[in-house]
Amino acid sequence: MSDLGSNLDDLYREIILDHYRSPRNRGELESPPAIRVEGFNPLCGDEIVVYLDIEDGILKNIKMVGSGCSISQSSASLMSSAVKGKTLDQVRATIAMFKQLMTVQESTLAHDGEAPKVDLRALGELAALQGVIKFPVRIKCATLAWNALVEGLDGLD
Amino acid sequence: MTSFNAKRVRADIPQLNRVVFDHPITYLDTASTSLQPNAVIDAMSRYYQLRHANVHRAVYQTASEATAAYEGSREAVARFINAPGGAGEVVFTKNATESFNLLAKSWGAKNLSAGDVVLVSEMEHHANIVPWFQLREHTGIEVRFIPTTDDYRLDTSRLDELMQGVKLLSITGMSNVLGSINPVRELAAVAHRHGALIAVDGAQSVAHAPTDVVALDLDFLVFTGHKMLGPTGIGVFWTREEILDAMPPFLGGGGMIADVRLDGYTPADGPTRFEAGTPPIAEAVGLNAAVLYLEGLGMTNVVRHEHALAGDALTRLELEFHGRVRVIGPGDMTERGGVISLDVEGVHPHDVAQVLDQFGVCVRPGHHCAKPLMRRFGLAATVRASYGPYSNTKDTDVLIEALGHAVKMFG
Known part of the structure; x- marks a missing residue:
């Protein structure tokens, strides 16, 4: 029974556990001027509030508060590290890549696991979340903060 | 034995x-949800292999066998909970949730009006909360909650006070979260002393302990097949015959009528009044097998x-x-x-x-x-x-x- 299984090791990578235990960019920003967006998963009760400080087309600062499972909270933390200080175009590109990671691999799994089409190197630390795809019920945990971020950016248009 | x-x-x-x-x-x-013994799976499988037909309709041999099997399940359930009026008091629904909706939308809508109180507890499943909130939207009833103590028990310290204005006490026999077993017999006595009726959510309790509606002095009992080794898709609503007879129909359609004319309809008598459409026949067969199996275990x-x-x-x-x-x-x-x-x-x-x-x-x-x-x-x-x-x-x-x-x- 000591073997936790490679699937589980894939899901709970050390980076993920690290971001869960020591989440980055925790806290709140005064809103307004910061944009405040809530994400909520009614099924499991996970919640997240994302604050975005955007100036001159740059995401100058991002803070978050919330509670939930290791996947939702570490994904939020990893997201904040990946997008903080980036131009909105870069942020949108990162979101697109992450969403692709969460969907492309799901479809490749369904088709006998061809090679993933996502450039994992470009994802950096975010690639640690690829193991989530093997646990379809947890995908909504991983995308919780990202959907809130998307909602916040959509509000700009 | x-x-x-x-x-x-x-x-x-x-x-x-x-x-x-x-x-x-x-x-x-x-x-x-419980797992099923072979006795249940085989009974349903045999039914589909040999006896499947619609119930209460045709005159051919397998149709009467299917009807007998379906009605036989009602008798088994009545025996299992000691229904005083027998099978005529047992209504088959889809699950315990539908049974609660039947209670609220049929009995509740007819018998409760603005200001009447339905007393539930804080430890209820949403199935025993939301239908009452829905009824409140239509009728203006009050939904009141019995609190839970810090040690996870029903807090009955202010029960007599809470009972003021209560027409129905609707409470779980055993919490599906805490595992706490509520003193249903005592609660029934309190409810009746205040002129109220008592409904019990037996979704957890019926599957795990003997349930005798006469000994407990209940007015309504709600439970489901799939938590008691039976199949999904079948639930039970029990009430005493005189209450059932006075309840208006719930869902409308085939099966629940005595007559339909161009100007209206007359509902059927007995449990079938509440069983519109083709009922869960194979599920009833499976539930019967589950009851027999549990009776065998004791x-x-x-x-x-x-x-x-x-x-x-x-x-x-x-x-x-x-x-x-x-x-x-x-x-x-x-x-x-x-x-x-x-x-x-x-x-x-x-x-x-x-x-x-x-x-x-x-x-x-x-x-x-x-x-x-x-x-x-x-x-x-x-x-x-x-x-x-x-x-x-x-x-x-x-x-x-x-x-x-x-x-x-x-x-």
């Missing part, structure tokens, strides 16, 4: 032979078996984890069943359940459709392990070992 042999019960359940991630399955989610034996397992689990969880794994429910086995909700310090229930899954352990993380209760104890979710007649101490061994891994992994 009953005979309870735990090993034999396990051997009767084919799904217990499953291997998950190289581990034999450890099924601890009976409060969510419900007093079932409750003794599960009580011993849960008591052992509570002791060992404390010994092993010293409070690091907290039981959200009564800590001893007094008035308590085999539903054990856990809060693992610093580890989210979904993560606990995910680790447990890798050991083939089936538990339920979440709010268990009891969000008011979760809020009461400041929790978003718990991990719930629940026992059934087929459970054994090996299940607890694996649970504890897997929990140990979860604690270590996130510690």
Whole structure:
């Protein structure tokens, strides 16, 4: 029974556990001027509030508060590290890549696991979340903060 | 004559032979849905192979066999709960939730009006809350809650006060989160003293202890097939004949009518008035087999078996984890069943359940459709392990070992 299984090791990578235990960019920003967006998963009760400080087309600062499972909270933390200080175009590109990671691999799994089409190197630390795809019920945990971020950016248009 | 042999019960359940991630399955989610013995699966299979036809309609041989099987199930259920008026008091629904909707939307809509109170408890499943809120929107009734004590019991200290204006006390026999067993007989006496009726949610209790509606002096009992070794898709609504006879129809359509004309319809008498459309016939056959199976085990034996397992689990969880794994429910086995909700310090229930899954352990993380209760104890979710007649101490061994891994992994 000591073997936790490679699937589980894939899901709970050390980076993920690290971001869960020591989440980055925790806290709140005064809103307004910061944009405040809530994400909520009614099924499991996970919640997240994302604050975005955007100036001159740059995401100058991002803070978050919330509670939930290791996947939702570490994904939020990893997201904040990946997008903080980036131009909105870069942020949108990162979101697109992450969403692709969460969907492309799901479809490749369904088709006998061809090679993933996502450039994992470009994802950096975010690639640690690829193991989530093997646990379809947890995908909504991983995308919780990202959907809130998307909602916040959509509000700009 | 009953005979309870735990090993034999396990051997009767084919799904217990499953291997998950190289581990034999450890099924601890009976409060969510039970596993089925071969007796149930075979009865349904035989029905579909040999006797399937619609009920209450055709005159050919298999049709009358199907009708006899369906109505025979009603008799078995009536016997199982000691319905004083027999099969004529047993209505088949889709599940316990639909039974509660039948209670609220038929009996409730007719008998309750603005200012009347339906008293439920804080530990109810959403199925015994939301239909009353829906009725409140239409009629202006008040929905009132009996609180829960800090040690996870029904707080009856102010019950007489809470009973003012109450027309119906609707309460769970056993909490699907805490495992607490409520004093239903005493509550029935209180309700009747105040001129109110009592409805009991037996979704958990009926499957795990003897239920006698006469001895408990109940007015309504609601439960479901799939938590008592039966199939999904069939639930039970029981009430005394004189109450049932006065209840207006619920869903409309075929099967529930005596006559339909161009200017209106006349509903059928008896339980069929509430069973519109083709009913769950194979499911009724399966439920009958489940009742026979449980009667064979003896419900007093079932409750003794599960009580011993849960008591052992509570002791060992404390010994092993010293409070690091907290039981959200009564800590001893007094008035308590085999539903054990856990809060693992610093580890989210979904993560606990995910680790447990890798050991083939089936538990339920979440709010268990009891969000008011979760809020009461400041929790978003718990991990719930629940026992059934087929459970054994090996299940607890694996649970504890897997929990140990979860604690270590996130510690």
